[in-house]
Amino acid sequence: xxxxxxxxxxxxxYIAGQLIAVFVVAIVVTILLSNLSRNLxxxxxxxxxxxxxxxxxxxxxxxxxxxxxxxxxxxxxxxGLVNSLRIAITxxxxxxxxxxxxxxxxxxxxxxVRNIALIYVEIFRNTPLLLQLLFWYFAxxxxxxxxxxxxSIWGLVGFSQNGIQLPWFTLSPEFxxxxxxxxxxxxxxxxxIVRGGIQxxxxxxWEAARSLGLKPVLIMRLxxxxxxxxxxxxxxxxxxxxxTKNSSLAIAVGYPDLYFVASTxxxxxxxxxxxxxxxxxxxxxLSLTISLVMNWFNRTVQIKER
Amino acid sequence: xxxxxxxxxxxxxxATTACSGNSAPTANTTGASTTTAPTVRDRWNTVKNRGQxxxxxxxxxxxxxxxxTDGKYSGIDVDVCRAVASALFDNPDAxxxxxxxxxxxxxxxxxxxxxxxSRNTTWTLSRATSVGLAFAPVVFYDGQAIMVRxxxxxxxxxxxxxxxxxxxxxxxxxxxxxxxxRKRNITYKPVVFEDxxxxxxxxxxxxxxxxxxxxxxxxxxxxxxxKPEDNLILDEAISSEPLAPAVAKGDTKWSxxxxxxxxxxxxxxxxxxxxxxxxxxxxxxxxxxxxxxxxEGKLGEGLGLTNDFAARVIKHVGNYAEVYDRNLGPKTKxxxxxxxxxxxxxxxxxxxxxxx
Numbered sequence: 001x002x003x004x005x006x007x008x009x010x011x012x013x014y015i016a017g018q019l020i021a022v023f024v025v026a027i028v029v030t031i032l033l034s035n036l037s038r039n040l041x042x043x044x045x046x047x048x049x050x051x052x053x054x055x056x057x058x059x060x061x062x063x064x065x066x067x068x069x070x071x072x073x074x075x076x077x078x079x080g081l082v083n084s085l086r087i088a089i090t091x092x093x094x095x096x097x098x099x100x101x102x103x104x105x106x107x108x109x110x111x112x113v114r115n116i117a118l119i120y121v122e123i124f125r126n127t128p129l130l131l132q133l134l135f136w137y138f139a140x141x142x143x144x145x146x147x148x149x150x151x152s153i154w155g156l157v158g159f160s161q162n163g164i165q166l167p168w169f170t171l172s173p174e175f176x177x178x179x180x181x182x183x184x185x186x187x188x189x190x191x192x193i194v195r196g197g198i199q200x201x202x203x204x205x206w207e208a209a210r211s212l213g214l215k216p217v218l219i220m221r222l223x224x225x226x227x228x229x230x231x232x233x234x235x236x237x238x239x240x241x242x243x244t245k246n247s248s249l250a251i252a253v254g255y256p257d258l259y260f261v262a263s264t265x266x267x268x269x270x271x272x273x274x275x276x277x278x279x280x281x282x283x284x285x286l287s288l289t290i291s292l293v294m295n296w297f298n299r300t301v302q303i304k305e306r
Numbered sequence: 307x308x309x310x311x312x313x314x315x316x317x318x319x320x321a322t323t324a325c326s327g328n329s330a331p332t333a334n335t336t337g338a339s340t341t342t343a344p345t346v347r348d349r350w351n352t353v354k355n356r357g358q359x360x361x362x363x364x365x366x367x368x369x370x371x372x373x374x375t376d377g378k379y380s381g382i383d384v385d386v387c388r389a390v391a392s393a394l395f396d397n398p399d400a401x402x403x404x405x406x407x408x409x410x411x412x413x414x415x416x417x418x419x420x421x422x423x424s425r426n427t428t429w430t431l432s433r434a435t436s437v438g439l440a441f442a443p444v445v446f447y448d449g450q451a452i453m454v455r456x457x458x459x460x461x462x463x464x465x466x467x468x469x470x471x472x473x474x475x476x477x478x479x480x481x482x483x484x485x486x487x488r489k490r491n492i493t494y495k496p497v498v499f500e501d502x503x504x505x506x507x508x509x510x511x512x513x514x515x516x517x518x519x520x521x522x523x524x525x526x527x528x529x530x531x532x533k534p535e536d537n538l539i540l541d542e543a544i545s546s547e548p549l550a551p552a553v554a555k556g557d558t559k560w561s562x563x564x565x566x567x568x569x570x571x572x573x574x575x576x577x578x579x580x581x582x583x584x585x586x587x588x589x590x591x592x593x594x595x596x597x598x599x600x601x602e603g604k605l606g607e608g609l610g611l612t613n614d615f616a617a618r619v620i621k622h623v624g625n626y627a628e629v630y631d632r633n634l635g636p637k638t639k640x641x642x643x644x645x646x647x648x649x650x651x652x653x654x655x656x657x658x659x660x661x662x
Contacts, residue, residue, distance in 0.1 A: 043556060058481050059483070059487070061497055138507065142513050143511075161513055173513065174497070252499075253499075254497050260498070263500070267475070267476040269437075
């Protein structure tokens with residue numbers, strides 16, 4: 001038996017296909033990089049990250065970690081990152097609560113509850129997030145009274161143009177706007193994910209649980225929801241990623257998140273490529289971390305086949 | 307065959323790493339893939355061949371660049387572009403304006419999206435070096451200032467302790483404010499926005515006790531506030547802000563052209579030649595005027611322009627005084643005194659090198 005020519009061999013094409021892919025990627029990357037280096041050269045600009053150690057000399061309004069204008073750009077970017085994480089983490093927690101409650105409410109037997117949830121979803125899912133943020137900022141938080149005549153609820157929570165005053169700390173109007181905006185917007189999507197997840201659990205499970213004499217709340221908590229989670233978690237991950245990335249809209253309402261500080265840095269140093277690289281990498285790492293955690297969580301709720 | 311593919315791929319990777327190295331200038335020597343690029347930037351010819359100037363402006367600061375209700379651009383920054391177009395094409399309308407925000411402006415220039423940036427931009431050392439801009443002469447000497455509400459009781463910078471101050475990002479103002487407050491050891495809370503409209507709207511809503519920007523911008527945007535008369539601008543100047551047009555570095559012919567068009571505006575005023583009386587100077591015996599108007603000598607040729615390029619500029623756009631009066635002078639809402647934006651002969655800072 002003669003050996004078939006190598007181009008008829010499937011194994012050859014497996015390897016060749018990979019090589020061609022590598023080759024094409026290499027060409028594209030080379031073209032892009034040479035184009036970049038040529039342009040930088042023509043402008044007399046130098047590629048490098050030395051600027052990170054220079055003094056930032058701009059102030060940041062809201063910081064959790066200590067920061068002064070005399071600190072470096074890298075410190076300023078760190079402050080921005082911490083601010084972003086603050087928004088992302090609180091946002092993810094709150095939006096999950098909103099989404100789960102509204103999702104269950106969407107399937108409620110109560111006409112009013114069901115329809116309020118429906119209206120909420122339709123309004124928040126069908127208008128742009130940026131518009132919603134500007135609405136919360138200008139039509140809600142900035143219309144609060146001046147600090148002197150703040151509205152106080154039992155002396156615990158105060159509302160004024162300086163933000164929301166809680167006994168321990170104050171949430172600035174910028175932070176509150178972003179948190180509320182992101183939470184309600186993303187919550188609307190999660191509502192639909194939760195509703196879909198619950199509806200995917202077969203009717204038989206409800207009937208079986210009811211025949212055991214469980215009350216509706218317990219049926220939901222012990223029988224339906226754990227099964228719905230299998231369907232809910234993968235699309236939920238996407239929503240968490242969206243929330244994290246959408247937090248960069250902070251720039252519109254004056255909250256100094258990572259994107260904001262990075263664009264100021266880019267503007268003052270002119271290091272467009274370097275700053276964009278850092279920004280891309282950081283958001284990539286954030287997104288991958290969220291995916292990783294959620295994938296792990298997803299594995300824990302899947303059916304274990306023994 | 308396989309081996310040659312490997313070799314090629316490897317050579318590309320070598321080229322890649324070499325290109326991405328830290329200092330760019332020698333990158334072109336690495337491989338066949340990078341040799342086809344044009345090495346000389348020629349913005350001058352690009353513009354000339356296109357037959358139109360692309361000019362980056364803000365479009366949001368009345369008196370500097372603003373789109374009126376008739377859809378037409380006006381302002382001193384806009385007139386600078388019209389002057390350049392007049393010199394190149396004998397047509398002040400051969401300009402396409404692009405609105406750029408403070409953050410977009412430098413990238414737009416670096417990438418060649420606009421030919422010239424005429425957008426109340428402060429001339430600074432780092433912008434001239436690490437950002438890669440070539441600045442033309444200053445067209446407006448400004449200084450940063452602070453605006454507060456009259457009933458706030460704020461009279462000076464020290465009164466701003468722990469107050470919220472609205473600032474627009476992407477500008478030198480952000481850094482100047484930080485510098486001044488640091489010098490005086492005053493803590494404050496910056497509330498920073500990217501958009502100039504949102505910055506002023508937030509101040510108008512009362513979120514901030516003060517707002518800072520270039521004095522001219524405060525006057526111009528302040529006039530658009532709901533109750534302009536309720537606000538006042540503090541006397542203290544925070545910084546000096548020489549506002550100048552800029553082009554991308556690396557094309558001397560192009561930056562020279564833009565520079566000398568601006569000098570022509572200044573020289574026109576110095577010589578007393580304006581768009582109305584320019585006809586009377588046609589037969590002047592003054593050699594200075596003759597050279598300026600191009601009836602003697604070959605000054606324009608040095609820039610690749612016609613010798614009467616300055617006359618074209620004056621004819622279509624007017625001299626600096628006309629430009630100033632039309633956009634910022636007493637007949638406008640802004641009513642800004644000439645002050646330091648007066649010719650050197652009248653005690654100001656404006657000065658044109660000789661046209662010879």
